[in-house]
Amino acid sequence: MIHTHALTRDFVLGRGQTVHAVRGIGLHVDAGELVAVLGPNGAGKTTTMRMLTTLITPTSGTATVAGHDVVREPGQVRRRIGYVGQGNGAGHAQRVRDELTTQGRIYGLDRRDARRRADELLDALDLGDLATRKVSDLSGGQRRRLDVAMGLVHRPPLLFLDEPSTGLDPQNRANLWDHVLRMRAAADMTIVLTTHYMDEADSMAERVVIVDHGEIIADDSAAALKAKLAGDRIVLTVEGADAARLAGLLERLPGARDVVVDGGRVAAHVGNGPAALPELLRAAVAADVRVGTALLHQPTLDDVFLALTGRSLREGEPGGAADPQDRKVAA
């Protein structure tokens, strides 16, 4: 459904400055996949999506989307994709049903089909009661659902969502996802989304593509990324003299590595935390080692990003997301 090769986009800022926003991305998405593109501010997620949706042209490299080249056949690509950008696409003064009907007309439906499609989408996205409301009177969550409906009017097999849930509260985020996943199942759609929310990428997407400084630095299922790059970690406290013995027991667990003893605190990475922890506690009881507390830390995608880059994906934290400015170089 999507194939890119060495896809690159530079922005020339003047005064001899160029931003290398996307640096040679190779991305392959099969039909039916739900892929989340995750990365810090300025990583190049939106620029990549804007190239794939034909809104901007690549500086170099190639991209085929839904079977058509984004530069040579942008019209063919547009017919086959839906795009929900970061800003709200709907006009403020329009009424909700009219806005959807107009969108259908723009995509070539006759008046009757456009109305029918608008009603289908109002129903599917729970907007039926709001059909005659002005777009400007909708709440943030309702607006976002309307944006998604607008992107789906022409039944695209491939939907791009650029930060669909940014700014929504947790309940509205969950509600939006509920609708998107239902629409996906009903229409067998391929979905590519960008997000800042690690938990969202983790729970919704079957595949997570991590982008940093305009490059793909990891591409796999969230579970595989966490297992490969971060791993479960067990932390225990114990009576001081028993720490070395407990460390010895920890070392025998499957996949145990990085065993660290610090006073009465013993920590290690293990292969399968939920199975390893009870096994360790049983071994400790058998060896008469008195464990005070036991903690199992299962990694998040932030731990994966930290392992890959030495930085946190969370914004505003010390050592947090990269400053996008650091990619500016003299031309």
Ligand SMILES: Nc1ncnc2c1ncn2[C@@H]1O[C@H](COP(=O)(O)OP(=O)(O)OP(=O)(O)O)[C@@H](O)[C@H]1O
């Ligand atoms: N039109 C533009 N002109 C100049 N620089 C741009 C332009 N669009 C994007 N950039 C720069 O390209 C880099 C990548 O931006 P992009 O919007 O793709 O990042 P992003 O990963 O989507 O970030 P965010 O999560 O903040 O939306 C940034 O340094 C940004 O400032």
